[in-house]
Amino acid sequence: MTGKVLLLNQDYSAIAVCSIPKAFVLLFLEKAEVIAQDQLNGIRTVRTVYPLPLVIKLQHYVRVPYKGISLTRQNVMRRDRNCCQYCGSTRNLTIDHLVPRSRGGETSWYNLITACSRCNSIKGDRTPEEVSMKPKSKPHKPSLVSFLRANIQEMDHVWLPYLGERVRA
Ligand SMILES: [Zn+2]
Structure with missing residues (x-):
């Protein structure tokens, strides 16, 4: 479990990774719906247990003013x-x-x-x-999806299909 939630646009394209509290806010405001959740771990309240969201999808398509990955x-x-x-x-x-x-x-x-x-x-x-030192890769500006995929070890495997990875059986 990563403690992070993959946020999809209404068309299922990955747009961001957000924190669990932020995901709960989006769900609570009905701005997003749960696509995948962790049944084993949840947030317990007095009345109920909320499964932890792993992937959520926005209810309405948003045009993301995409600034790109910051150069650091x-x-x-x-x-x-x-x-x-x-x-x-x-x-x-x-x-x-x-x-x-x-x-x-x-x-x-x-x-x-x-x-x-x-x-x-x-x-x-x-x-x-x-x-005569040729770098292994040509430096490029990463796209959000390629950037997320490059950091796969920090991600939940549940995210993979949404990042263009085939799920291993
Ligand atoms: Zn070296």
Whole structure:
């Protein structure tokens, strides 16, 4: 159990992950309905036990003013599955500018990449071409769904069908 609830739009597309209290508010206000819940765990009140929601769906379609995933160190590392994009190490991670800042490289999803401090210092102030260090993946701006899927270990398996994953039998 993740303690988080997957929030779907009215058309079943995943739009966000919210906290259990927020999910209960949406359910209580009848703005959302339960799609999947955890029967074994629930919130007990004097009168009844409410099963914990795992996936809820909005009653009305909302046009989400989608701002995208914010560009932070942590989110760049998450996108890169917390491993160095040069050697695959998962230790001593830092953020590397593909084109170094000193050479005009910008701070963007397309120029930031996760690197271990060793690769980062080998690369130094040079471009990947200059040092023949080709990153394993091309840095990209993650979509919400790809971002959620990349963090699958934090998620409940009940969410998977809504994130385009086939459910294992
Ligand atoms: Zn490395």
